Amino acid sequence: MMNRPETTPQDEPLSKKRLRxxxxxLKASNLIEDEVRRRLxxxxxxxxxxxxxxxxxxxxxxxxxxxxxxxxxxxxSGNITGIVDKLTEEGLALRVAVPxxxxxxxxxxxxxxxxxxxxxxxxxxxxxxxxxxxxSADDIDGMIRRLDHLTNSLEEQ
Amino acid sequence: MMNRPETTPQDEPLSKKRLRxxxxxLKASNLIEDEVRRRLxxxxxxxxxxxxxxxxxxxxxxxxxxxxxxxxxxxxSGNITGIVDKLTEEGLALRVAVPxxxxxxxxxxxxxxxxxxxxxxxxxxxxxxxxxxxxSADDIDGMIRRLDHLTNSLEEQ
Numbered sequence: 102m103m104n105r106p107e108t109t110p111q112d113e114p115l116s117k118k119r120l121r122x123x124x125x126x127l128k129a130s131n132l133i134e135d136e137v138r139r140r141l142x143x144x145x146x147x148x149x150x151x152x153x154x155x156x157x158x159x160x161x162x163x164x165x166x167x168x169x170x171x172x173x174x175x176x177x178s179g180n181i182t183g184i185v186d187k188l189t190e191e192g193l194a195l196r197v198a199v200p201x202x203x204x205x206x207x208x209x210x211x212x213x214x215x216x217x218x219x220x221x222x223x224x225x226x227x228x229x230x231x232x233x234x235x236x237s238a239d240d241i242d243g244m245i246r247r248l249d250h251l252t253n254s255l256e257e258q
Numbered sequence: 259m260m261n262r263p264e265t266t267p268q269d270e271p272l273s274k275k276r277l278r279x280x281x282x283x284l285k286a287s288n289l290i291e292d293e294v295r296r297r298l299x300x301x302x303x304x305x306x307x308x309x310x311x312x313x314x315x316x317x318x319x320x321x322x323x324x325x326x327x328x329x330x331x332x333x334x335s336g337n338i339t340g341i342v343d344k345l346t347e348e349g350l351a352l353r354v355a356v357p358x359x360x361x362x363x364x365x366x367x368x369x370x371x372x373x374x375x376x377x378x379x380x381x382x383x384x385x386x387x388x389x390x391x392x393x394s395a396d397d398i399d400g401m402i403r404r405l406d407h408l409t410n411s412l413e414e415q
Contacts, residue, residue: 115387115395115398116387118398118402119386119387119391119398120383120386120387121398122401123389125401126286126287126401126405127287127291129283129408130284132409133284134284226273226277227273229280230273230277232280233276233279234411235407235411236279236404236407238272240404240407241272241275241276243404244279244400245278247393248283248285248286250392250393250397251390251392251393253392255286255289255290
């Protein structure tokens with residue numbers, strides 16, 4: 102009895118190949134994100150949404166409105182409010198009134214918040230370096246080139 | 259006055275390169291996922307969590323327990339229950355009692371559910387083919403090879 106030949110990636114139609122790539126891309130990015138969440142929780146007693154909020158505020162020293170943070174991070178205003186309340190309680194962020202708009206506040210990091218974020222961001226860079234440690238400079242360049250190509254074509258669509 | 263030379267990707271330390279890759283990987287996978295969500299909503303009146311539940315059930319013709327679905331998809335039991343209730347109302351899934359365990363139910367797709375999912379899965383494959391259309395077979399092979407390498411090293415960690 103003849104064995105049915107296995108489909109090799111060479112025979113595989115391009116549409117199946119692309120689907121396989123997407124599932125692998127999703128898996129890798131979930132694995133990395135999980136590992137970052139785990140380390141933030143255990144090593145910084147923080148969370149990914151909180152790290153993301155601090156990161157956004159760190160790049161806006163003049164301050165940001167709550168709804169701007171929410172839109173940028175695609176996280177509900179309720180969640181952002183909870184995170185900002187907590188950061189404010191801990192003296193890491195503060196709310197500043199917007200001149201001429203009594204209903205709006207700007208949120209910004211305090212000096213203590215900037216220092217705390219600088220430390221976490223440095224740890225985050227080290228973790229990513231460890232997590233992606235299996236990839237050489239050539240691997241990284243190859244992937245970045247293809248991801249840029251993909252992202253550009255998606256943003257054009 | 260001399261211009262400060264710009265840092266080119268060649269000069270960049272490997273840790274920065276890896277960080278850049280991670281941010282690009284995350285961006286690309288979010289863009290693709292958003293586009294899939296949008297198409298599921300507009301073209302199939304479905305959602306990504308619902309599609310994922312149907313996909314899991316489709317691969318388990320003997321049925322699955324709610325908590326197994328929840329664990330596999332990393333979605334809360336409450337959300338899974340909501341989705342399964344809806345699928346059941348629409349005649350796409352059904353709950354079957356587990357012999358010897360009065361508290362547990364198995365969920366499986368009905369024939370109608372299988373047919374509906376087959377149609378959605380075919381659309382999904384076509385969309386991914388369109389969305390990743392900018393990548394050639396070589397690009398895809400190159401990325402898959404690197405992602406496999408990355409995922410293997412992450413799973414070993």
